[in-house]
Each structure stands twice: as structure tokens, then as C-alpha cells.
Amino acid sequence: MEDLIMEARAELGLRPGRIFIGGRWMDWDGPRFDQVHPANNRVMTCFADVGERGVDQAVAAARKAFDEGPWPRMPAQDRKRIIQRFIERIYTAEELLAKLQTLDNGIPYTLSLATRVSPKAAADVFDHFAGWIDKINGETYPRFSSTSNMDYMSIREPVGVVGAILAWNAPLIMFALKVGAALACGCTVVVKPSEYANLAVMKMAEILAESELPPGVFNVISGGASTGASLSSHRGVDKISFTGSATTGERILAASGTNMKRLSLELGGKSAAIVFPDVHSIASTANSLMGLCSSFLSGQVCSTPTRALVHRSVFDEFVHHAVLQAQSVKLGDPFDPTTTSAPIISKGQLNRILGYVESGKREGARLVCGGRQPGGTLANGNWMEPALFVDVKREISIFREEIFGPVLCAIPFDREEEAVRMANDSEYGLAGCIYTTDVRRAFRVARAVRSGSIGINGYASVPNAPMGGVKRSGIGREGGWSSIEAFTELKTIDFNMDV
Numbered sequence: 001m002e003d004l005i006m007e008a009r010a011e012l013g014l015r016p017g018r019i020f021i022g023g024r025w026m027d028w029d030g031p032r033f034d035q036v037h038p039a040n041n042r043v044m045t046c047f048a049d050v051g052e053r054g055v056d057q058a059v060a061a062a063r064k065a066f067d068e069g070p071w072p073r074m075p076a077q078d079r080k081r082i083i084q085r086f087i088e089r090i091y092t093a094e095e096l097l098a099k100l101q102t103l104d105n106g107i108p109y110t111l112s113l114a115t116r117v118s119p120k121a122a123a124d125v126f127d128h129f130a131g132w133i134d135k136i137n138g139e140t141y142p143r144f145s146s147t148s149n150m151d152y153m154s155i156r157e158p159v160g161v162v163g164a165i166l167a168w169n170a171p172l173i174m175f176a177l178k179v180g181a182a183l184a185c186g187c188t189v190v191v192k193p194s195e196y197a198n199l200a201v202m203k204m205a206e207i208l209a210e211s212e213l214p215p216g217v218f219n220v221i222s223g224g225a226s227t228g229a230s231l232s233s234h235r236g237v238d239k240i241s242f243t244g245s246a247t248t249g250e251r252i253l254a255a256s257g258t259n260m261k262r263l264s265l266e267l268g269g270k271s272a273a274i275v276f277p278d279v280h281s282i283a284s285t286a287n288s289l290m291g292l293c294s295s296f297l298s299g300q301v302c303s304t305p306t307r308a309l310v311h312r313s314v315f316d317e318f319v320h321h322a323v324l325q326a327q328s329v330k331l332g333d334p335f336d337p338t339t340t341s342a343p344i345i346s347k348g349q350l351n352r353i354l355g356y357v358e359s360g361k362r363e364g365a366r367l368v369c370g371g372r373q374p375g376g377t378l379a380n381g382n383w384m385e386p387a388l389f390v391d392v393k394r395e396i397s398i399f400r401e402e403i404f405g406p407v408l409c410a411i412p413f414d415r416e417e418e419a420v421r422m423a424n425d426s427e428y429g430l431a432g433c434i435y436t437t438d439v440r441r442a443f444r445v446a447r448a449v450r451s452g453s454i455g456i457n458g459y460a461s462v463p464n465a466p467m468g469g470v471k472r473s474g475i476g477r478e479g480g481w482s483s484i485e486a487f488t489e490l491k492t493i494d495f496n497m498d499v
């Protein structure tokens, strides 16, 4: 089982990770940590744990590049050409980046190469933001009164030095969403990938380092929670763009108050899918909802609906098809093209999920399938068979808490209002789905559910539409013009035309 992973590791000749500060790659003279592969728990390589000292160096370089360098002041066309050349290089390195992403988080290679988390998708995100560069405009305002001799206009200026802190599940896309928007707006950046997924981000950084960016505009460091904490409390950083758990988001919110940092917090969710009986096909809806929890990243995706609220008249049929789907997944070497699903990112997270399975059973829910660790060749990795629960009461933890793994709860409802109440009975509000062929109902329910986004008969985020959460799912939006707003400050200039 491990052979293909270790073969890819050998083929790519992974070396201990370096950091990139002020336009120079450097080896770190301090502590390091190992990155292990979640499918077999074998060490891939090690990375610098830079802590406060490395953060200070990286922020100083980004600060200097912002305060004194050409990037924030560069004409739009010149900035755009640099990003466009970088995008071309991503395409050239597509397969390598996809392999590294698979060596990071165990996503099956075929999916790493060809889905919405692929290198091409990341290049598309950069391409989208490159398109904004010469369109980041302000406004002019009509003279307010006859007694005033002042005219007014607003301009958008880059927000400053950005600290970008990434989660591990879609490292290339997260990198692109944050770095693409920051560079397009003329900011300088310090990126910290997740301690579980450094490889693909470091390769992206290498490609970006080869472009004509002035030194200090882009910096990448590595490390764990304390490095992230140093970045989010650093007074030289003007904005933090963070993707990760709500608990970490709350810590960053508190730490970033030191100098009133601007914040984008893309956090967790406990999204609901509401399935009405007039849906075009119960089988394909069940397939798709259980599939989101069991295939691809095995439910380790923030927007995945993990509560399926299903009309009682079609509930049994839904459960029947969801079980068939869960039992059809193929766990295994992520470089084997028949593998459908990723392992759980760490032993700690696997134990946490198995703990939820136990607590679900203890609190009265019925486990219909899965929830176990497979043995045999998979025993060395962090694998789990996808689980489906029914008879789930609203008070229990598997209904309420983000599990971030292959666990779906199916709950029947009788009336539309009851389904909406259950969907909203959550401290989170990231995403959600409605399955129906009744257009009026779809729109009514989409408006009634409190979430940052919601899909009708499907769900997929795109770079040109806003994505983010309400309630405990975050602050702000990323994607499209919302990113431009989030990475710029609006300045009003008033001028006296009479002198």
C-alpha cells in the first residue's frame, strides 16, 4: 500500500524545507518538525519551525517592501504582467504540484490533478485576481451643497502587510485565494502553510520566487500554532487572512487586536442539506451528499453538508442509497487511480472523529454503516470507513459540532419550517444545500437559512463569487470583488477647487 507514496517521495527527491524571506531562500538554523503522510504515517521530510524569530524577520522584509518598495506603487499593467507570467509557470508545473499536494494531505492524485483543488484551479484563481489589477477603482462624489467648495473622490489603496495563515485541506487553492488577492491589490505577504501540508505551497513559492517580484513582496515561513500566533499578534502586520477552525479563528481575533488588524476569517461549518420529496432523484441526491462526506477529502471540507435533513416520505429511500454509496468507496494508496477517498489528516484527528462516533452511539443515535478503522494494509494509516447516523437528536454533539471527517447525520422532517429551524439550529453558518424542483420553495428556503452561501440542487464555490460564513463560521468574504475590498483600504480625498 505504501509503495506508490514512497516511490513518489523518492522520485521527487524531497529535501528538508527552506523558508523564503526578503527575496532569498534560506535554511533555518533553529528547530524543525517532521511532516508525516496521513496514509501511512511515514515521514515525508522536515520543515523549519521558525517561531517568533522567523516571523520577525519575514514581517520586517514584507514591511520594508511595502513601505519603501515599488510593488504597491507599480502601474497596474506592470504588476499584472508579472502575475500573468507566474500563472504560465503554474501550468508547466501542474503534475508536480498535484503530486506534492497528494504527498501533503493524501488526496487521491487523480482528484488532486483534476478537481476544484487542482493546480489548474489555483492558476484560475490567480488569473481571476490578475484581471482585477487594472480595475481597482474608487469613486467621485457630486458636490454636496452650494455652501461647500470641496470636491471628493475615493481611492483604493493596498491594506499593507498581509499575514496569510492556511489550513491543510486545499493548500493550493487557499494559497491562490490569499496570495492572488493580496498581490493584485499591491500588498506584501507573509504566508504560513499548515504544519500538515507544506510541500505544494513551498513549490508554489519557488515558482513565485522565480518571477520578477521585488524582494520582500512575497515571503513564506513554516511552523505550527505558535508561529501562526506570532504572526497574528505581530504589530508589523496590517491584515490577517486566515482559513482554519473556529477555535483558532477566535484566538486570532483576540491576538490581532493589538494593532487593530483587518481580518478575514474563513472558518468551520456544520452545514445542512434540506432534501424535499419533489427532488429529481433521491438516489442521486443521497449519492451526492454521502459522497461529499465519504469520497474526495473524506468529508474534510469546510462547506460539506454534514446534516442531511430529509423529508420523512423519502427518508428510508435516502438512507438506503446513502449506505450503498458509503460502501462503494475505495480507500487505499492515493497514487492508485482506483482510490476514491483521502485518509484523515492526523492520528489525533482520527481519534477525535472515532470519539464522535462513540459519543453518537452513547447519546442514542444509530450507526447505520461505517465508523470503523479498516485493518490489513491500511492499519498503519489514519483511515476510517465513512459513517452514516440516523435517529440523531438535536441536543447531541454529532448534530451540533463540526466533526471534519467522513460522518453524515440523516434526520427526517415533516414540514418546511421545521427543516429550516433545524438547519439554523447551529452556532455555525457557512454553507448549505436545498434539493427540490420547486423554484419558489428553493428561493424561499435559500433566504430563510442563515449561512454565507447556499446551493440549490448542488454546491460549488468559484473564485469570482464571495465565499465566507456568518455566526461562528467567520468574518468577511473572499472571492471576486469581496477580496479586493478585503485587501484594500478606502481613502477619501477632498480637495478645494477654488484655490
Ligand code: NAD
Pocket (backbone or CB within 6 Å): 165, 166, 167, 168, 169, 170, 192, 193, 194, 195, 223, 224, 225, 226, 227, 228, 229, 230, 232, 243, 244, 245, 246, 248, 249, 251, 252, 266, 267, 268, 269, 301, 302, 303, 402, 404, 430, 468, 469, 474
Ligand atoms: P487549524 O485551525 O487547526 O489550523 C489552521 C492554521 O492555523 C494552521 O496553519 C495552524 O498552524 C494555524 N494556527 C493554529 N493555531 C494558531 C494560533 N493560535 N494562531 C494563529 N495560527 C494558528 O485548522 P486545520 O485543522 O488546518 O483546518 C481545518 C479547519 O479549517 C476546519 O474547521 C475547516 O472547516 C476549516 N476550513 C475552513 C475553510 C473556509 O473556507 N471556511 C476552508 C478550509 C478549511
